[in-house]
Amino acid sequence: MRDQIELTKRRLTRPVCRLQTTISSSVGPKEIKEYTCQNPDWLFMKNGRAYAVSNILYKHIKFDCSFNPIMNTEEEKVEEAKVNFNEEDVSYKLLHDLNVAKCWVRGEKYVGIFGYPIRDDAKLARLLKKHPNSQKKYNILALSLHGLSLASFVRNFPNSYGYFIKNMKGRFMKGYSVSEGTQTSAFLTLLANTQMKEIPKHANFTGEYIWESIKTAGYVTLFAKHSTVELDKVLKFSKYGKTADHYFDFNTDGLLSDEKACLESKLFETKRLYKLLTDVYNVYEDVPTFSFFHMNSLTTDSMQQLKNSDIELLSTLKLLNRNSLRSTIVFIMSDVGDAAARNHIFLKDKNYEEIQPFLGIALPKKFRDEHRNFYENFKINENYLINGFDIYETFRHISQIGDSMGKTDINGRGISLFKAIPSDRTCESEQIKQEWCPCYTVQ
Numbered sequence: 444m445r446d447q448i449e450l451t452k453r454r455l456t457r458p459v460c461r462l463q464t465t466i467s468s469s470v471g472p473k474e475i476k477e478y479t480c481q482n483p484d485w486l487f488m489k490n491g492r493a494y495a496v497s498n499i500l501y502k503h504i505k506f507d508c509s510f511n512p513i514m515n516t517e518e519e520k521v522e523e524a525k526v527n528f529n530e531e532d533v534s535y536k537l538l539h540d541l542n543v544a545k546c547w548v549r550g551e552k553y554v555g556i557f558g559y560p561i562r563d564d565a566k567l568a569r570l571l572k573k574h575p576n577s578q579k580k581y582n583i584l585a586l587s588l589h590g591l592s593l594a595s596f597v598r599n600f601p602n603s604y605g606y607f608i609k610n611m612k613g614r615f616m617k618g619y620s621v622s623e624g625t626q627t628s629a630f631l632t633l634l635a636n637t638q639m640k641e642i643p644k645h646a647n648f649t650g651e652y653i654w655e656s657i658k659t660a661g662y663v664t665l666f667a668k669h670s671t672v673e674l675d676k677v678l679k680f681s682k683y684g685k686t687a688d689h690y691f692d693f694n695t696d697g698l699l700s701d702e703k704a705c706l707e708s709k710l711f712e713t714k715r716l717y718k719l720l721t722d723v724y725n726v727y728e729d730v731p732t733f734s735f736f737h738m739n740s741l742t743t744d745s746m747q748q749l750k751n752s753d754i755e756l757l758s759t760l761k762l763l764n765r766n767s768l769r770s771t772i773v774f775i776m777s778d779v780g781d782a783a784a785r786n787h788i789f790l791k792d793k794n795y796e797e798i799q800p801f802l803g804i805a806l807p808k809k810f811r812d813e814h815r816n817f818y819e820n821f822k823i824n825e826n827y828l829i830n831g832f833d834i835y836e837t838f839r840h841i842s843q844i845g846d847s848m849g850k851t852d853i854n855g856r857g858i859s860l861f862k863a864i865p866s867d868r869t870c871e872s873e874q875i876k877q878e879w880c881p882c883y884t885v886q
Contacts, residue, residue, distance in 0.1 A: 458866045460618060460828040460882035485546050485553040486528075488718070490725075493535045493544065493557060495528040505529035506548035512539035513556075513692070537561065540689050558719050560665060560689045560726050567663070567730060574661025580731040580845050581810060582724070582771035583657070583838060584763075586756075587737040589626070591777040593801035603756040607775060611764060613805035614821075616860070618828040620881045621779060621800060622874055629778040629800065632831025633838075634735070636856065638874075653838050654687040657733045660842035665723055667691035667716060668737040687735075691719060717759045724763065724771075733842065737778070772841055773805040774834070799881045802834070804860070814844070817861035824860050828868045828882065830875065832857025 485499045485506065493510070500506075511523045526535045528546075537559050546553040571577065588596070593615055597604050607613040621629045622638065631637050634653050654664035666687040693715060716736055723734050763771070781796040804821070811818045840859035858864050870880035 458618075458827050458868070460869055484555060486544055486555060486557070488537075488557050488559060491537050491559045491561065493526075493537065495531065495533065497531055500528060500531060503548045503551075506546050508535070508544055508546040510535060510537070511543045511545070513541040513543060541691050541693075556693060556715065558667070558691045558693070558715065560719070560723055562726050570661060570663070570730070576845060577661030577731050578729060580661065581807070581841055582731055583662075583733045583774075583841055584720070584768075584771050585735045585774040585776065585838075586720075587735070588775075588777050589737070589739045590779055590781060591801060592781040592796035592799055594796055595781045596775075596777070596801055600753045600756060602753050603760060606757055606760055607773075607803060607805060611760065611768065611773065611805040612808075612811075613773070613775070613803045614825050615801060615803045616825055616829055618826065618881060619776070619800060619802035620798075620828065620830055620870070620873075620875055621879060622830065623876055623879060626778045629831055633834040636832060636835045652686070653835055654733060654735070656839055657842045658688070662731050662733045662842055663688050663727055665689040665691070665732060665734040667693070667719055667735070669693050669716070669739040689723075714755060717755050720759055721762055731842075733838070768805075769807050770809065771807060772810065774802065775805075776800065776802040776834075798879045802829075814861070820863055821860050824864045827864045827866070828870070828873060828875075829860065829864065830857065830873055833860060833864070837861065 483499070484496055486493045486508070487496055488494075493508075495506070505527060507525065507527050509523045509525050512521045521539065524535065524538075526533070537557065538561065540561055541556065541558045544553075544555050544557055591599075622632065627639060631639060636651065636653070654666060658664055664687040666689070668691070716738060720734065720736060723732055760768075777800040780799050806818065806821070834857070836857040836859045840861055870877065870882055
């Protein structure tokens with residue numbers, strides 16, 4: 444009864460920070476360039492194995508490939524594997540998460556990057572023994588896009604946005620903000636629970652990356668990204684930066700040299716990442732997972748690539764929603780506001796879209812039914828000022844639901860979105876610089 448009274452009071456309380464909620468109706472260019480491979484794929488992945496594409500095999504009869512694992516540290520040394528593909532049932536089983544494949548025949552060549560989460564059954568057995576109830580927990584899936592406001596996400600991903608709202612019952616947090624408007628600042632808060640100014644110059648910070656915290660709750664963790672210098676900086680602040688159970692860096696710079704291949708098309712990099720996203724749930728059906736995917740390349744070079752990716756994201760969400768997302772809490776977000784705003788592209792209100800990134804969260808029906816108070820707080824917090832520290836605590840909170848009551852009492856510098864966020868929050872109280880403050884009226 445007391446909880447219901449508190450929730451009623453919160454619904455009637457008007458937050459001090461009033462948020463701009465209008466979504467611009469401006470649109471991008473009518474003509475969208477289709478991205479095609481300069482060379483078609485020679486190989487495809489299925490259940491952790493690489494097979495020859497049938498029409499390529501028909502054309503060449505046979506061809507040779509080498510597979511070189513991309514290791515997380517310089518200390519890890521693994522010899523390359525060589526395979527002769529001469530029949531459709533010939534395959535190569537990947538032994539490591541991420542591999543560069545180079546194939547050749549009679550002067551023609553192909554280069555591609557293939558990723559697949561390799562399951563370690565012995566390690567999982569130890570995890571399940573230590574956390575026997577972990578199978579009842581919710582998966583956490585975070586998909587991060589670079590440089591988009593909610594308005595530009597709606598414009599460029601209309602089908603994915605509609606599916607997220609209607610079919611997945613997702614909600615967008617109108618007051619999500621970053622303290623300084625940079626990628627580094629955004630990632631440090633939501634991934635490492637710290638700020639740049641708190642890290643001594645030329646020193647590693649002693650904090651804890653989110654996947655380190657979530658591992659202790661019985662989760663398998665995965666971190667995957669496209670090339671991004673700012674995110675690389677964040678990961679290099681600590682020796683724990685690459686210690687997720689599975690770490691994928693789809694950075695093709697320096698790997699493909701001057702060879703023309705599918706991976707040099709940003710859209711095909713994106714397809715690889717979306718495919719990896721679905722592979723995670725096929726490999727780990729019996730273990731809770733925390734997966735964080737960041738896509739940087741889509742908006743770095745051309746905003747035209749965004750709409751080309753809408754159908755890929757929509758297909759991925761539909762595929763996952765059949766089974767996996769029934770027990771998965773999904774975050775779709777951007778690291779900073781609309782990158783195109785700096786170039787005065789597509790925008791009527793440049794300043795607003797530039798300062799406000801977006802954050803959407805979809806909770807499965809099971810969660811909404813079993814944790815009604817959490818869900819009610821979440822709906823109220825939709826209109827409140829929140830930041831990356833809150834996202835960090837929300838990740839932790841989800842991972843500890845189902846543990847003993849003492850463990851679910853999350854007390855960090857941020858506040859879980861399933862708890863009551865104070866109505867008197869302001870940009871000043873949250874140390875958000877005025878030029879990046881999304882509040883347009885302060886009472």
